[in-house]
Amino acid sequence: MSEREPTLIERSLRGAYINVPPLAAGLCSICTAPTSGPDYSRCFLCDQHIAGGTPLATSVVSFAWAPMAATSGYSGQAYLDLRQYKEPGASGEHVARLLGLLLLTFANHSTCLLPAEPGMPYLLAHIPSTRGDRQGEHPIQSHFLSRFRPEIPRVVPEFVGTAGGNRNDRRRLNPDNWHIPLDQVGDAKRALIVEDTWVSGGHAQSVAAAFEQLGIRTRVLVLGRALDPSRKDHGGYLRAHPDPPPFDIRYCPVHRTVHPA
Amino acid sequence: MEPHSQDVALIALSLVPGFSWAKTRAQIEEHGSPIEVLRARFGDQLFGDGYDQAILQAQEFIASCTADGVNVASLWGKEYPRHLRTVHDAPPILFWQGHMDPRDEDAVAIVGTRNPDHSGSKFAHELASKLSLHGIPVVSGLARGIDGIALRSALSTHGRAIGVIGTGHDSAYPPEHSGLQLKVAEHLLISQFRPGTTISKRNFPMRNVVMSGFASLTTIVQAGETSGTRIQARAAVKHGRPLIISEPVYRSADWARQLVGERYDIVVVRDVDEAYAAISDIHARRRAAAEEQDTGAYLVG
Numbered sequence: 391m392s393e394r395e396p397t398l399i400e401r402s403l404r405g406a407y408i409n410v411p412p413l414a415a416g417l418c419s420i421c422t423a424p425t426s427g428p429d430y431s432r433c434f435l436c437d438q439h440i441a442g443g444t445p446l447a448t449s450v451v452s453f454a455w456a457p458m459a460a461t462s463g464y465s466g467q468a469y470l471d472l473r474q475y476k477e478p479g480a481s482g483e484h485v486a487r488l489l490g491l492l493l494l495t496f497a498n499h500s501t502c503l504l505p506a507e508p509g510m511p512y513l514l515a516h517i518p519s520t521r522g523d524r525q526g527e528h529p530i531q532s533h534f535l536s537r538f539r540p541e542i543p544r545v546v547p548e549f550v551g552t553a554g555g556n557r558n559d560r561r562r563l564n565p566d567n568w569h570i571p572l573d574q575v576g577d578a579k580r581a582l583i584v585e586d587t588w589v590s591g592g593h594a595q596s597v598a599a600a601f602e603q604l605g606i607r608t609r610v611l612v613l614g615r616a617l618d619p620s621r622k623d624h625g626g627y628l629r630a631h632p633d634p635p636p637f638d639i640r641y642c643p644v645h646r647t648v649h650p651a
Numbered sequence: 652m653e654p655h656s657q658d659v660a661l662i663a664l665s666l667v668p669g670f671s672w673a674k675t676r677a678q679i680e681e682h683g684s685p686i687e688v689l690r691a692r693f694g695d696q697l698f699g700d701g702y703d704q705a706i707l708q709a710q711e712f713i714a715s716c717t718a719d720g721v722n723v724a725s726l727w728g729k730e731y732p733r734h735l736r737t738v739h740d741a742p743p744i745l746f747w748q749g750h751m752d753p754r755d756e757d758a759v760a761i762v763g764t765r766n767p768d769h770s771g772s773k774f775a776h777e778l779a780s781k782l783s784l785h786g787i788p789v790v791s792g793l794a795r796g797i798d799g800i801a802l803r804s805a806l807s808t809h810g811r812a813i814g815v816i817g818t819g820h821d822s823a824y825p826p827e828h829s830g831l832q833l834k835v836a837e838h839l840l841i842s843q844f845r846p847g848t849t850i851s852k853r854n855f856p857m858r859n860v861v862m863s864g865f866a867s868l869t870t871i872v873q874a875g876e877t878s879g880t881r882i883q884a885r886a887a888v889k890h891g892r893p894l895i896i897s898e899p900v901y902r903s904a905d906w907a908r909q910l911v912g913e914r915y916d917i918v919v920v921r922d923v924d925e926a927y928a929a930i931s932d933i934h935a936r937r938r939a940a941a942e943e944q945d946t947g948a949y950l951v952g
Binding site for chain 2: 403405406466469620
């Protein structure tokens with residue numbers, strides 16, 4: 391394990407953000423959220439997604455946990471950052487921390503996040519808003535994905551479901567709500583889908599399923615897995631495991647451990 | 652404040668007996684805005700229009716505060732301090748006297764014990780004076796000891812003094828700081844507690860959280876093992892904000908050594924010159940980060 395001093399942005403993340411804990415009984419094997427108890431290896435929604443029989447994301451990686459409110463020593467800052475960075479006139483503080491999370495996670499864990507596979511080129515995708523009220527480029531593209539090398543192919547899936555309306559309806563797993571523009575896919579055989587916040591996973595898994603149906607293997611990278619402390623499963627876990635350790639960028643979000651240096 | 656905006660709707664929600672910000676915030680997420688939450692709560696009553704009544708009551712409340720010289724800002728309003736808005740536990744409603752200033756984003760909180768020794772008093776006085784001379788606002792909590800010294804020193808050097816109080820604007824604690832409070836209110840005096848809120852022990856730690864959120868960074872001048880300022884230190888860490896701790900605090904308090912050992916964004920300083928250098932460095936770093944966001948290089952993939 392490296393004993394180097396953390397950078398300034400790492401120091402800022404250490405108090406405000408929370409590593410996803412190691413995989414254990416009582417945590418969802420897909421989205422990492424606490425389940426209804428130690429006997430359950432998946433949360434209710436991920437279980438429902440799987441029960442539908444649709445081919446889902448090959449893997450899901452969450453960079454951090456994001457409780458929706460401070461509780462039991464957990465900061466609510468990551469969730470606020472994820473909510474606010476995309477609002478008009480967002481503070482640079484929100485963007486700086488999230489950008490730090492993304493860039494430092496890639497800098498420290500690129501081989502785990504994106505293993506080299508000859509003959510398996512990849513593309514980059516994000517999930518556009520389904521509210522129908524956002525104009526122009528999505529902030530996840532302008533703030534974060536613009537930092538990826540420009541030669542990596544980009545795909546912006548098109549939402550073809552009903553815009554507006556009930557948010558929960560739009561969040562249901564439904565790959566038919568998404569059109570993947572094949573002309574943007576090129577030779578890619580893998581898709582790295584970057585999502586800011588995982589709440590129910592409906593959008594991310596729908597987009598992933600739309601890619602998988604085209605034979606493209608998917609990995610969903612989530613900046614923050616939202617947790618609702620008022621829910622029995624999420625809140626119960628957070629209260630039973632108070633005062634999380636400082637956020638450690640050396641902790642691999644794929645394998646959920648600190649790899650030996 | 653506009654006559655009927657999201658601002659007013661949030662204030663109307665805050666006036667409902669049993670108001671819980673945690674629950675209301677979750678409802679706002681669900682419904683999209685304070686107006687929609689208010690409509691959902693009052694819009695379908697069988698008798699009378701509860702929504703209109705709630706808005707009217709909020710408008711009367713705002714008018715009453717304004718008549719008493721206290722302004723009201725909500726998280727949805729333009730007047731709410733931008734820097735405070737960026738922290739996760741920012742209060743939904745803020746009461747204030749004086750005026751907001753764009754320079755406040757650089758404000759430095761100076762806090763510490765109610766019973767300082769000579770060197771602690773000197774440190775607080777010299778740092779507040781130096782910041783004031785360089786046009787950097789000083790924030791503190793109007794408590795006895797370090798807080799009062801910092802604000803008085805800012806005032807005496809014609810700097811900007813910002814007070815964050817744990818009572819309503821119509822109270823002063825400690826009572827002997829009522830004159831200081833009036834002077835600070837000519838600059839900026841903020842509270843999350845509405846006028847009429849009585850003095851309560853539990854409100855002061857909440858005041859410290861607001862202070863951390865309002866300031867660009869917190870400086871802890873002198874504090875013991877059980878000092879209330881450790882609450883502000885913890886809040887700053889959870890906000891991802893920088894913290895400056897004087898060497899005597901580092902030497903005397905286990906909590907300070909623990910925070911430093913956990914490698915948060917903390918600088919330990921020996922004297923005022925080191926503290927000022929650290930503050931300048933933190934401000935420069937923030938400006939550089941903003942520029943880097945605008946120009947950023949391709950780093951990934």
